[in-house]
Amino acid sequence: xxxxxxxxxxxxxxxxxxPFHVDPGGQATVSGLIYWLDMAGVIVxxxxxxxxxxxxxxxxxxxxxxxxxxxxxxxxxRDLVLGVRPVFWVSDPTYLWVILVTVGLSILGFHYIHRxxxxxxxxxxxxxxxxxxxxxxxxxLMLEAPGVVAVLMGLLTGVAGGMIRDVLARRIPxxxxxxxxxTASIAGGVVFVGLEALxxxxxxxxxxxxxxxxxxxxxxxxxxxxxxxxxxxxxxxSPTSQGHEDDGQEKGAVTPPRPAKARVKLxxxxxxxxxxxxx
Numbered sequence: 001x002x003x004x005x006x007x008x009x010x011x012x013x014x015x016x017x018x019p020f021h022v023d024p025g026g027q028a029t030v031s032g033l034i035y036w037l038d039m040a041g042v043i044v045x046x047x048x049x050x051x052x053x054x055x056x057x058x059x060x061x062x063x064x065x066x067x068x069x070x071x072x073x074x075x076x077x078r079d080l081v082l083g084v085r086p087v088f089w090v091s092d093p094t095y096l097w098v099i100l101v102t103v104g105l106s107i108l109g110f111h112y113i114h115r116x117x118x119x120x121x122x123x124x125x126x127x128x129x130x131x132x133x134x135x136x137x138x139x140x141l142m143l144e145a146p147g148v149v150a151v152l153m154g155l156l157t158g159v160a161g162g163m164i165r166d167v168l169a170r171r172i173p174x175x176x177x178x179x180x181x182x183t184a185s186i187a188g189g190v191v192f193v194g195l196e197a198l199x200x201x202x203x204x205x206x207x208x209x210x211x212x213x214x215x216x217x218x219x220x221x222x223x224x225x226x227x228x229x230x231x232x233x234x235x236x237x238s239p240t241s242q243g244h245e246d247d248g249q250e251k252g253a254v255t256p257p258r259p260a261k262a263r264v265k266l267x268x269x270x271x272x273x274x275x276x277x278x279x
Contacts, residue, residue, distance in 0.1 A: 041131030046071035046099045048124040050106040056169045073161035130213035133158040133185045137192045147193045154189035180220035188213030226269040235261045
C-alpha cells in the first residue's frame with residue numbers, strides 16, 4: 001500500500017478511484033460521479049460546438065465535426081499524453097453516441113439554437129471548461145502523475161477541444177485572447193490537486209474546484225475582466241524647436257525629428273480591451 005494510505009484501482013473506463021475508507025458501494029458511487037461529470041462536460045462542449053457551427057453557417061456534417069472535436073478533443077489529447085490506450089471514447093463508445101444525439105436534437109431544434117443569444121456560447125463553454133478541468137486533473141492523479149502534471153492535464157482537457165473548434169471555425173481561440181480563460185482552468189486544477197493532497201473527500205474537492213473555475217470564468221464574462229498584455233509599441237518623437245542660434249542656424253529653426261523608438265510595454269487590461277494607443 002502506498003504511503004498515502006490508499007490503493008489505486010484501474011477501471012474499465014480508464015479511470016481509477018481511491019477507497020476513501022468506504023465500502024465497495026462507495027467506490028462505485030465515486031466512479032459513477034466522475035463518469036457522469038465527464039459525460040456532462042461532453043454534452044456541454046458538444047453543444048457549444050453546435051452553436052458555433054450554426055453561427056458560421058456550417059452544414060450538418062460541419063456541426064458534427066465541431067461538436068466532436070470540442071466534446072472529446074481535449075480528453076483524447078490528454079489520454080495520448082498520459083499513455084492511456086485505448087483512449088476513453090474507444091473503450092466506451094457511449095461518448096460518441098452522446099455527441100450524435102446532441103447534434104441530432106440540435107438539428108431538430110435548429111431554429112431555437114440559432115436564436116440563442118451570443119452570450120450563451122461563452123457561458124456553455126465556461127461550464128464545459130470547469131467540468132473538463134476537474135476530470136483531466138482527476139484522471140492524471142489516479143494514474144499517479146505528479147501534481148503539476150495533473151494541473152496541466154486539467155488545463156489540456158479543458159482548453160484543447162475549444163481551441164480546435166475555434167480554429168476550424170476560423171476564430172481566434174478564447175485561450176489566446178485577453179480573456180481570463182486558461183487562468184480559470186489552472187486555478188481550478190490547483191485547488192483540486194491541493195485538496196486531494198490534503199485527503200479531502202472527493203465530492204468536496206470536485207465541488208470546490210468547479211466553483212472556483214466556473215466562478216472565475218463567469219465573473220470574467222460578466223464584468224469583462226481580462227489580463228494585462230505585453231505589446232511591442234513604437235514611440236514617435238516629435239521635432240523639437242531651438243530657441244537660440246546654434247552653429248549658424250537661424251533662431252527658431254526646427255531640427256530633424258529623432259528616429260522612432262520601439263519598446264515592450266505592459267498595457268493594463270482596460271486599455272488593452274479598448275485598443276488604446278500609446279503615445
